[in-house]
Amino acid sequence: MITRILVSGFGGQGVLTLGQIMADIAMRKGSEVTWMPSYGAEMRGGTANCSVIISDKMIGSPIATTNIDILCAMNTASVTKFIDKVRPGGLVFVNSSIVKEKIERTDVTVLEIDASNIAVKIGNLRVANMVMLAGFLLKTDLFTIGDVEEVLKNRFATRNPQLIPLNLEAIKQGMEACGA
């Protein structure tokens, strides 16, 4: 079993962090996992992406920009660039606060998440990436909200404990907005 995830958006939308959180969870659950960012000049203000590959055996290429199982697209450029790279039957999570175009492909499952607006509503645009996690929790069985909480505690407990409830709230609001 191998899951190829691509998280893509503007630099600053937290796409790399979102990928790292998922990679961290996968490692704790004993899976093989790789996280691979796009890097260099394109990070600075342009579109950034990261590949996360989760598998039960050794992972070959760490790059998931083709044959994507799950595309998490936080801006329009990400949809334009990668929608055709999602495998038939794949999942597409779209930040519908920013992406207004309808996805025309009918052979993939699309979930629209009003991520940026929800994040602003709870007081911090920077947690839009965590709102997107709702898609993974609702449509996959890769991990549970408890797994996310454990990683958040590990990341923030000592230096920024106030970020833990904020991030969890973002996820919950995302799930509710998607009808959970």
Place this chain on the structure above:
Amino acid sequence: MSKIVYEKSKGLTEKQLSYCPGCTHGIIHKLIAETLVELDVLDRTIAIAPVGCSVLAYDFFNCDGIQASHGRAPAVGCGIKRTHPDKIVFTYQGDGDLAAIGTAEIIHAAHRGDNMTVIFVNNAIYGMTGGQMAPTTLIDMKTSTSPIGRSEALMGRPILVSELLATIPSAAYIERVSTHDVPHINKAKAAIKKAFQYQVDGKGFSMVELLGTCPIGWNMTPPDAMKFVKNTMLPYFPLGVYKDAYAEGGNA
């Protein structure tokens, strides 16, 4: 009963110097060696030899020695001193090595304030490679690569290293001295000793620029070469302390 009034410094090995007759490298080696003995640091000193006439300096100083690639001695010194801060580290460099190919390394050793001593011998020429023009070669001076004399229009005016390094905030002590007669040699010794004392005291980067001769490269007799330093080099390369961060009322 006879008593010893002068002997070769224990800071030098028994190896015969490889320098040409009338060249001032020998004098400068002696001043450094005496200083290391007088400060009682010889057995914890590491000498770094350059590329150029003094490439074999590691054979002459009676302490640990390293030969560095052309111009890089200050970087090598940084690597040693940072990992062995209780040892005494000095580089010995000519004007091709320090003022041409090694400009980045010397400027940044001073810029970091590396606590080491640089002995810079300025004889206005590349000696070992056969008397080519150096950045310090004087205007109209003939060399094997400026056969009709150095042209200011083509090559600019000679670089003033002490003045340049004195502008660097973290340099602690910069002085230019000469070796063309005994009074000046004595002053040169005092400057070298002060520079090493600064290092012993942890005061930071020190450099002594010594005006020296190259009778072969200049095509002069040794006495004429000494006169050339006095009459021609000194007016362009003024002697003095260019930076002393710890001077009374200091010019730091």
Place this chain on the structure above:
Amino acid sequence: MKMLMKGNEAICEAAIAAGCTAFFGYPITPQNEIPEYMSFHMTDRGGVFVQAESEIGAINMCYGAAAAGVRVMTSSSSPGIALKQEGISYLAGAQLPCVIVNISRSGPGLGGILPAQGDYFQCTRGGGNGDYYMPVYAPFSVQEATDLIFKAFDVADVYRTPVMVVADGMLGQMMEPVEINARPPVKTDKSWATNGESGTRPRNVVNSLNLNAEALEAMNHARFELYKEIEQKEMMVDNRVQDGDEIAIVAYGAPSRIVINAIDELKAEGINAGLIRPITLWPFPYDVFQNLPKSVKHILVCELSMGQMIDDVKIGVAGKYPVNFYGRCGGVIFEPSEIADAARKIVKGGC
């Protein structure tokens, strides 16, 4: 305990655990995490970090620290490694141990910052002047990168030689779970070090100059005797070719993982292929190519370059098999399907 770490950061952790106490570097993408990590974690643990004025400055600081007897490392990326070659030649000439990490990028010139393997020649053929080689390790995972860092420091000390660890930007930037398998550094005699202890022993000199032709020739012969020993004892290869495989695909470093995916694809459709992955690029595992199973009829070399390692493969093959090549360069990374296509054509073509 496993940690999720970037290749670049894991390399630093391994180096510190291996007893590296000095790091000298200079910024260049895609290796910046290394000096950044060292600037904090090396000094935090009592070591020395200096951001040099250039790659040339950094390698010469390494030369000084290595001469003075400490375990020292520098890192850079392709154009920066080119600048270090003068210093690497000096390290080899003066027989000084030093670990040089090359997180390579595409070239020539300033090239690009994306992963590439166009540095094979400059790593294995002595980019600097003179008769020398240095051991070159090419890990394919973050875990293997850390394990090889320990190896690199030990080999550097034992043979008194610079050692390079070459990974591309992909391995430097990617995160994987990793466990730092720390082991005590191999103990070697460093009584030759110019560490300023001449009060307690005869004075030491570190030097690569020798103006006597016969003496310098003898020194080179002695060094090449050492190289023979390195070739015999330190060569490493991950040879996965099995009896029944028709085609051997040769790749190194992180791109070999893409080849592993391609091989799975080929096997699924009944084409038996096996990977040969040199772990040491020098010494190169030439003998592997003389001892392949009889079933092997074809060789395919895959590199993120126009073809550099292929020269070594051809030396190893010595005319026994046709040697084919598939490569991408400039920072373009091949897909498993491209390699599978290339292999399919070769096998079906029956040449």
